[in-house]
Amino acid sequence: MIPRVLVAIGVLAICGAFSIWWRRREGRMVEAHGAFDRRDLGIGFRDKPCATVVEFYGEGCAPCVTVEQRLDKIAETVCDLRVIKLDAGDRLDLADRYNVRRVPTIFVTDPDLHILWRASGVPSEEAIINALLGPEWAGRPNPVESRAAERG
């Protein structure tokens, strides 16, 4: 019986190690490069939101719903944030171009649609807000503070 118990413990240990590894990479914001084309996202040339978050989602994807809820909540706080949702199944061309391997994947861009950060999986609200208010915001009004000033 002892070898069998050891096998069961071994399987549980592998599960534990896998889940730690998964959790560490899941939703982690990493720096990214490149830029989106305005025509691909349906943004007019005169439009210049503070920041844009592009989310690639998939039909039937439960984590995508969680990300969408978080982005909608953040969009209420961060002024002039544009959230663009793209179905990775419908827009295979864009998914390939931006190397989207799984859904959900989100991209955080600056006002000129240059990609600053990307994350696969479900990033925390804090991680998304930190990405939005990172050093790239130097010289621009902090959207959260300006909203607070408007309210104050």
Added chain:
Amino acid sequence: MATRMIDRNGHRWGAGISAVVLYAGLIFDARWVAPLICAVLGVGVLFGLRYSPLGATYRFVKRTFKLDIPMVPEEETPPRFAQLMGFTFLLVATIGFYSIDSAALGWTLTMLVAALQTLLGATGICVGCEIYLVGKRLSARSAA
């Protein structure tokens, strides 16, 4: 057609229960747990996860102890595919145990299912659902 939704908590609960049963089967050398869990998963795969006996135990416990756990809605198709994966592995494990008398094949596949169910039950990571979504994208690519 409206998408059928299930409670993600019920799905995780069922995965946890089946993982415990499969580990107990390994420890006490009870090979019959493979066909048992295979049949239980098969009910969900065939008739929908609403009819899954494991999901029914979750609803029973929730109702009996009046647990105020909010429903976490999830589209049914990816978890159903995940259960199909588990069902298939356990079917092959059952064939390994009872037809070709290969305990190694049987227990390897049974522990694979136990590991996947542990991940889902304990951490919410649904490997089968991820595979389903990747497969869906690949099929959309081949259709394009």
